[in-house]
Amino acid sequence: MQQPFDLIIIGGGSAAFAAAIRANDLQLHTLMVNGGLPLGGTCVNVGCVPSKFLIRAAESVRHTMHSSFEGVQAKGAEVDFKQIIQQKKALVADMQGRKYLDLLADLQYVTVLEGNAAFVDKDTISVNGETYKALKIAIATGATTAIPPIKGLSDIPYLTNDTLFNLEKHPDALLIVGGGYIGLEIAQLYNRLGTKITVIEAMDCVLPSESRDVTDELTKHLIAEGVEIRTATTLSRVWQEGRAIKAELASNGQRLTIQVTHVVIATGRKANTERLNLEQVGVKTGRGGHVLVNEYLETNVPSIYAIGDVNNLPQFVYTAAYEGTTAVSNAFQGINHKVDYNVLPWVIFTDPQVAGVGLDEHQAQEKGIPHEATTLPLTEVPYSIAALDTRGFIKLIRNPETDHLLGARIVAPGGSELTMELSLAIKYGIKVKELASTLHPYLTLAEGVKLAAMSFTKDIKKMSCCAG
Template structure:
């Protein structure tokens, strides 16, 4: 095998493939080294694809069991859990083949090698006992669950999001440690499929968001039967027969809880432990994430870090964007800066939690004048007609300029509103212009118009479609 390459990519996920495709377009000789998860990485194999499939499956079950309409009787669904998982596995295999493996024959300048890569120096790696050199190197090794130091955890067969979705026998009950987006999506979907779920979180769920967001989502999850223990810490865990037990401390009180399975969802850490980065001088930060600048460069000039392994927002769409951007910067002198100031994001619970731009706390930290308005879905015609008024739309603006600073949404399918708001922030569309724009009646998007209007008007005193 060739030993010298223009580019070496360590990793085989979304960021790595985006980088490889861009490098192939530039006719760069490229070596991709993959280990751990199959090609395609977290998203297609154990993350986005399987989780969203299961969320939709659970949602379909939920709808057969609950109806708000007087003339519709919800009679429930017959759930074959094993068949759901097998269909998920088939979908993952099909997507991995179509979106990753089938691309390889067209990438004529790419060589793929399975094995663990470790650095020798800033231009050299070893794989399976062989040495390879690259002019530029892109680290794209992704991330994995950050396992907390809980007493007894190493003696319990705990699960993570990487392993839970492959269980073909439905868990009778789950203890989920962690209240971030991964833990909450898992909690709701398994609850809807009939598993008893307890979420344990040190503070409150989605603690990076303001309390109005987390309180609203907590209310709806609890209403569905998800048990959420906030302000709680697990001191130790142990196996007792077929059950996992945990000693829980909350408000100075101790109690024992148990479940058939324990799931750890306490955040992510970068996959950098086995790269021998110390031989390159590349700097890492919290949880091993590689520190990069706005050009995706590390502190070592020829080494870049892309995707979940770096210290930037961790989404599959940012990973792919970074893969393409890094190669342009490295080999074409593009000097393209990544800018996530208007990055939309989603938590795929139901109702969804979505956002873009700044919230009130972030605006305060930056010293930006701001005010906010909240439009409850009880005032949005689409939601009223659907008999589903869970949640709200919150807009944050600068009152001195009328510029939109950010938005936070808790709503069924609320993520569909984020692109309008993202573009409004990016291109300086004022809140007044949002309020005057024609939005179709009986769409959720009309809620954005109503929220914008509510800065200056009482929408409760307006007729339908009034502007």
């Protein structure tokens, strides 16, 4: 048995580092055990950073090939795919160094150990044949792609976001299995870089958790760019013939075989809990192996917490970091801060982006909250009209009895930038009429929030510019 610690953190990603920094501030002797991805976890290594870099690279290619302005001739771009990936790798290494590895030198109370941890009892783990004890333990092992049981899949070199972004040879044709946010972001960016894309989704629409006006709008624009989307479709089996991969698709009783160069699995996430020996201590898990926690981030076992993508709460890097700090404060300072994600802004980085905060109409209906919605197409937003890009809409949902904003859904280029105003309006009870009466700069996308708020009571099409 090694010398006891105050805190053991199992994991080395955003949640783990946030917890370690907070623990160091409190002068808690802390052991961080990392046995999965390199330090920094999903976001910097295989998630947010590389994907958004590639999305921006693909966007720049798109802009050189398409112009809505009659006086601008889009003549295309010379694309060196290998160089794009190499620059991505350099960026990831730099971000990992500056935002994670370089921080360790200042964390004098934190010890980092590489290896896979497993519980021995509720306050003891084993790593590399040694045991370590602590007053509190935080599970922060993250999540990874859930691989479905598809016939032949294990016999081909299939890809996930963990491996796709390191492929230096330009893929000719991708079959993307899964129409969630990861699958759609990948589909559009590789399509823009010249790859033939087929997306299949088992449900009858992509982004099946969202309302159909949102999914239909995004689907329309992805198809217009050349992305092939097949909904109500599953992958029955795959096999390799030479360098090609054959895939048999099933839809409405029909079978279709297509040929691609790569298969990408994007069918959801599962928690990295298999090696933790959670049954030894009785920690409860739910769907996908995600650790169940309460509003204080505690598991059902006293002294054990779960933070970040490994738990059953929303999976975002910003929530993971928030949970890391919160869990340590709750565990050692008795703050009892409750995690509340009722006003959580989120973004899907397609183009147009899909963004949201709060409730949509269906969620309000399920909760029995009086509600009404208004949808403002970007064809009525001066900024979008001037930019000759009116793809999408801004939808607001309010309680008509109180005029309080309940939520918003946005499909718009750059629409993510609107979410914070709307988040604050919900959080602080700013009424919709106040959003409508507050001055917003003309020819900004933010003005669309004002116009959408006004559209609950006025016909925007019959108003002059800047009218209040």
